[in-house]
Amino acid sequence: MKHLSVAVAALMTAFPAWAADSADPIKLTLHDWSGQLITTTLMGEVLKQAGTNVEYVQADYIAQFAGLKTGDLHVAMEIWETTGREAMDEAFATGNVVNMGETGMQAIEEWWYPAYMNDKCPGLPNWEALKDCADAFATPETAPMGRYLGGPVTWGGFDEERVEALELDFEVVHAGTDAALFAELESAYQRQDPIMLWIYSPHWAPSKYEGQYVEFPPYSPECYADPAVGVNPDAAYDCGKPRGPIWKVAWKGVAEKWPNAAKTIENFRISNDEMGQMVAAVDLDGKTVEETVAAWMDANKEVWSAWIVK
């Protein structure tokens, strides 16, 4: 059996014109946030238009790598540079998982505050304003220090180091999960109470709540690595967080088994703005993921038809 498939594969490479995709379904993974569901559904629907069979499988964002390595799962549409780097590197190192290129979306992560805090701390979004009004962000547990709600510990982010390096009077508290992060934001926003926290986009939060990212000195790799670079000559991390692409990754067997579909997946590109609008349609206007994706596909036929390789 194995010899046969090797022979077939050899034939296929010898006569690329004959290369045809397997009829087995490609398994795309679904996670639990709407943006990812939209990206994946969009990819899946385009693949279906191209005649490929598609199956959606629910899987955890990080735990899915176990399945991608063994070929139980095939394609993950959103691996964020900012949160998935470690898992990606580990998976690429095994040789069983490959990078399928950027999705076109850029992940932004930074300190964020609601617009009503502009009155309590004039000078924002410039980060230097925080030096004078950290107490405006204080809670009973942290007073007189301001409270900054960071992401889960696993997200990294070097916020403790940043606070130290930029000499901000803030205490860093870590939420355990991003649901907890946004629960606090929702709660504070309802009461118009002070809050400063880690927000990322593309996400529905920046479109639902009015507010801004704090403008730190821009990130550079040297700023993280070399204490001498940046505002504080004695400390590293004296700048904002890196921004980075959102990647597509796949099991290495995808390109052999579905050569055309693999190219279609590589061609997939979408912008932050387009994605932001679709996420808002789902999370804020209550549309279903399928409706939203279908609407986008109706309006952008020439865009997605150009991805398809047959």
Add this chain to the structure above:
Amino acid sequence: MMRARGATFWFGLFALTWALSAFSFQLSKAWDARWLLKYPKAWELPLEGAIKDALNWLVEDAHFGLFTFRDLTRAISALVEVPYQILRDLLIEGFSTGIGDSAVQILPSLSWIAVIACAAAIGHYARDWKLAALVGGCFLYLAVFGQWESAMITLASVLVAVPIGAVGGLFLGIAAWRAPWFERLLRPFLDLMQTVPVFAYLVPILILFGFGPVAALVATVIYAMPPMVRITVVALKGVPEEVLEAGRMAGCTRRQLMWKVLVPSATPSLMVGVNQVIMLTLNMVIIASMIGAGGLGFDVLGALRRLDIGGGIEAGLAIVVMAIALDRASQAFAERSQRARLTGNVLQRHPWTTTVFVVIVATLFLGQVFPGVQTYPRDLTVTTGPFWGEAMKWINVNFFDTFEAIKVVILNWLLLPVKKFFGGIPWAWGIAAMALIAWKVGGWRLGLLAALLTAFIAATGLWPKAMVTVYLCGVSVLIATVVGIPLGIWAAERPGAGRVILGLMDTLQTLPSFVYLIPVVMLFRVGDFSAMVAVVLYALAPAVRYAAHGIRSVPEQLIEAGVMAGCTRAQLLWRIKLPMAAPQLLLGLNQTIMLALSMLVITALVGTRDLGQEVYIALAKAQPGPGIVAGLSVAFIAIIADRIFNALAEGQKRRLGL
């Protein structure tokens, strides 16, 4: 005399521990002994690497000659997938051939009307019309509230996991009953299966069983099976000797004795085990959905990611409703007595089977013409979602400051002092103190066990995290007990209030904790306090239930004797009922601790810094080694607590002459 010595021992131990905890820092400075505070890195066991290597070997290299270990697990997984897929097709997806665009449907799934009719029929078969109405009503709720599709996916996995758990547990239990050595061998494994947090072994399971619903089913079965094994052993041991004797006299073979005599006479107790398996399976719905089970658990998670509190509550309540239906039906089966055989022809003997069959066939054909018969019309679904969101907002805006004030008081006067106390205990003294406590309560064997297990935790370098776990768990259990036992007593003394209270407790326990985690964070912010509130909510149930059960089962004669002796109500409670119920109260406390520990892993999601967080981080980074080490540490804390409280309850029973 004994009592006084006992009191001196406990007081001395506490005073010494307190002193060491308060002055450990100064001591380590004075003696220049940093190892007092921090377990030396050089002495740490290289366990994480060893576990990683062992797992790699298991996954990559282990084989039995012809096939590898992974082939075996994959074969099991393929085997389990068959009934699961059939159930899914039957309940929701419909049978079809081919894939993707070339798929052709052969037969649609059961219509919602047919499923409700089946459920009601099972309810009637198990007991009566009332149960039929309840079970049917529960399923109707799922349809009306728009949860049907997800609920059927969840139901399919429950219908696969429960039989595997129940039958597997029954066989293991029988084997343990037959061979005492096997029971001794099995016990530590059962303890670990119940106490190692599921997050800890999720990654290896995914690798071995493949991605998707089957891996979730396997994790569910591991978690839900132990009570069945335990109850089987107890139930078989509880079969009266006379019954066995009668069986032997009748010339039964060993097999006949088991299946015709022992198992049938133990059936009511065995059904309690099945009931437990069902409940624990439903508890796992959320975690299972994280690794591909889908269904209601996925809806809860998705709703919370959108901060759709109402959506989360509705999907969560759907799980509760399903639990109620399955729980009541399985309990009715446990109590069902054999009824006389009906006479007449096939139709007369099986009125329900016939009706259900007719409904299935009728809706099958009608469904082709009227889609509403096949699938519950979307327009007719009801939602309470916006109400919950608004209610939460109203509470948040109006009462946040009150909650904040209460929180600050409890934080300053309870949480922080206790945290400081546990955090300061030097690890070496911690091991010694644990051993002393266990020795005092349960003899030198227990003392040795406690010392070894505590030493393991220290040796993995997780001592500080373990102390945070003990502190959070301790405070939560304290509050749960202080609130729960009076509630339980109230429930026992006033049956009317009891029904409401116990019903509420059942709901709290089956409602996925994720549903209330988010409102708790909104009101109390991220931190230890939120974690504590969530743990108390979850762990309250056993404290209440065991207290109520303990008070209710005080022998009537004793109470009458008390009344005759002229006791007041208060005296009756304090002098007779509470002392007699003490063993039950201790067992309730034990269960409260177990639930609190299992919940701590979930509260890692709101940002605690304990062992639960360690397990969760390991999962998030897909590192099986550290996850299993931290998971074992949680399990060992649970096992020590379990043994100590069981020994206490046994001692109390002996003193009371029960």
